[in-house]
Amino acid sequence: MRLGVDVFQRKPRTQAQPGPASLAARLAIRRATPDDAAALQRACWPEWPEVAVHEFLERLNTSAARGRGYPAAALFEGAAVGFGQLTLWRDAAEIGDLIVAPAWRSQGVGTAIIAHLLDKARAWGLTRVEIGAAMSNPRALALYRRLGFAPQRVIDIQLNGGAPEPVMYLAMPLKS
Numbered sequence: 269m270r271l272g273v274d275v276f277q278r279k280p281r282t283q284a285q286p287g288p289a290s291l292a293a294r295l296a297i298r299r300a301t302p303d304d305a306a307a308l309q310r311a312c313w314p315e316w317p318e319v320a321v322h323e324f325l326e327r328l329n330t331s332a333a334r335g336r337g338y339p340a341a342a343l344f345e346g347a348a349v350g351f352g353q354l355t356l357w358r359d360a361a362e363i364g365d366l367i368v369a370p371a372w373r374s375q376g377v378g379t380a381i382i383a384h385l386l387d388k389a390r391a392w393g394l395t396r397v398e399i400g401a402a403m404s405n406p407r408a409l410a411l412y413r414r415l416g417f418a419p420q421r422v423i424d425i426q427l428n429g430g431a432p433e434p435v436m437y438l439a440m441p442l443k444s
């Protein structure tokens with residue numbers, strides 16, 4: 269239950285960070301390239317070596333060039349604040365690797381990245397997109413349900429090299 273409290277009042281914001289309405293309007297979301305590796309590594313994956321982020325983005329851009337996916341970076345005034353990608357499997361399209369830099373969470377960045385990737389999926393004529401989240405990640409699951417993704421199935425997947433854990437897949441039908 270929300271109790272009528274503005275979610276954006278829950279987290280103190282630094283002076284550098286604007287409120288959600290102005291933030292969404294000033295956010296740029298575009299294809300992520302290997303040139304974004306350093307900025308994305310610092311913002312989103314500080315635990316990865318930069319070279320690994322560079323290789324990851326190279327791989328995704330090779331897939332994108334073949335029409336098999338689309339990696340997206342979210343930037344605020346030129347600074348990287350989030351990432352997500354659309355992957356086209358043989359029989360499904362999936363939004364994955366969604367991440368927002370910790371200081372920028374709960375301000376609509378994740379929602380904006382998902383909306384951008386859904387627009388891309390519609391432009392490609394896709395009729396359905398899936399998204400998955402570990403059952404141990406209720407915040408992400410709540411966000412996806414709030415955006416209209418409906419639960420489909422739970423399967424055990426090995427995430428980040430750990431032991432297999434239950435992951436829920438949700439899907440959204442798309443109208444072009």
Ligand SMILES: CC(C)(COP(=O)(O)OP(=O)(O)OC[C@H]1O[C@@H](n2cnc3c(N)ncnc32)[C@H](O)[C@@H]1OP(=O)(O)O)[C@@H](O)C(=O)NCCC(=O)NCCS
Pocket residue numbers: 275288365366367368369372373374375376377378379380400401402405407408411414
């Ligand atoms: C999951 C994740 C990507 C969501 O990104 P985000 O930018 O925080 O998402 P949003 O701000 O769009 O939405 C999240 C919250 O803001 C609220 N919100 C966003 N925009 C809003 C708006 N315009 N009005 C009111 N509420 C809003 C949502 O209700 C939600 O509430 P919560 O704080 O209780 O979760 C981010 O938390 C993250 O990077 N987590 C770590 C990595 C991860 O778990 N990735 C997902 C793997 S499946």
